[in-house]
Amino acid sequence: MTKIARNPSAIDPMIAMVCDGPGTLLREERRPLPTPAEGELLVRVLACGICRTDLHVIDGEIPAHYPIVPGHEVVGSVLAAGGGVAGFSLGTRVGIPWLGHTCGRCAYCRDGRENLCDHPKFTGATRDGGYATHVVADARYCFPLPDELPDAEAAPLLCAGLIGWRAYRMAGDGQHFGLYGFGAAAHILAQIAHWQGRSVYAFTQPKDADGQDFARSLGCVWAGASDEPPPVLLDAAIIFAPVGALVPQALKTVRKGGRVICAGIHMTEIPAFPYADLWGERQILSVANLTRNDGTSFLEVARQAGIRPTVTCFPLEEANRALADVRAGTIKGAAVLVA
Ligand SMILES: [Zn+2]
Ligand SMILES: [Zn+2]
Secondary structure, eight states, X not given: OOSSOOOGGGGSOEEEEEBOSTTOOOEEEEXXXXXXXXXXXXXXXXXXXXXXXXXXXXXXXXXXOSSBOOOOOEEEEEEEEOTTOOSOOTTOEEEEOSEEEOOXXXXXXXXXXXXXXXXXXXXXXXXXXXXXXXXXXEGGGOEEOOSSSOHHHHGGGGTHHHXXXXXXXXXXXXXXXXXXXXXXXXXXXXXXXXXXXXXXXXXXXXXXXXXXXXXXXXXXXXXXXXXSOXXXXXXXXXXXXXXTTHHHHHHTTXXXXXXXXXXXXXXXXXXXXXXXXXXXXOEEEEOOSOOHHXXXXXXXXXXXXXXXXXXXXXXXXXXXXXXXXXXXXXXXXXXXXXX
């Protein structure tokens, strides 16, 4: 493949929505089109989902390198490749996830747990992401995407779906699953669990009748407020909302030997709770990042299950408005930027 493909859109400059530092609004910036280095792809962004992690980057709640272009649920089309890239051709539709690079040498990488790499790079936090018309990515961490889904619907699979899937696998083989925070991740996971014949219990903010109706429409057997007890004890509960107070609440809903999985990258402080609520071999676990194996296995399951994310699309330039809506919790399903 040539270094810069002779595609008309490659002549246009790149537009990026840039975060200069914690607590600032994103600013639109025009940049020259980047050139992919050895092992990299230059990708024309077709859609980029908004993840709650993007808010944590913008709020300075997790490590990031500013100025940064957020966005790690990127669906795009390959425009050009640097040297040494195999397996992608011009126009291939690819997904670019949160895990942007790993060292391949640390104990975690050698042990097949690259999600815990000591020297990682994360798309949209420590390397530029997909709130832009173009992005450069390490080809080894990009996934070819199946053709079934439109671009905007494929985008939320790349983090909401994928990290949700990692959390779901960690939750074990039980029948009764609770999901706290019925946003982008939960609404995808609920479809998979329902497809597998499992029973899903959705916990939303109190009085969020719309969110509870939405959960039931996707096959959840019960939907209620996060401070309500479900009708049965759960085998596992997965917490997607960044609210530490949900951990002791969720612990009360799981049976002996059950698990509470914290699936977010950031959470407010977890309040103290009686040891008796943990006793009985209940477990509290966290999920960090993803491996490439998570990506390929999840995308295949999503294809088989016929997952159709519910999306609300915003033009790229309206990223600040979209982020405000995600922050307010008013988006049903996932918010997606389209360039
Ligand atoms: Zn490593
Ligand atoms: Zn994410």
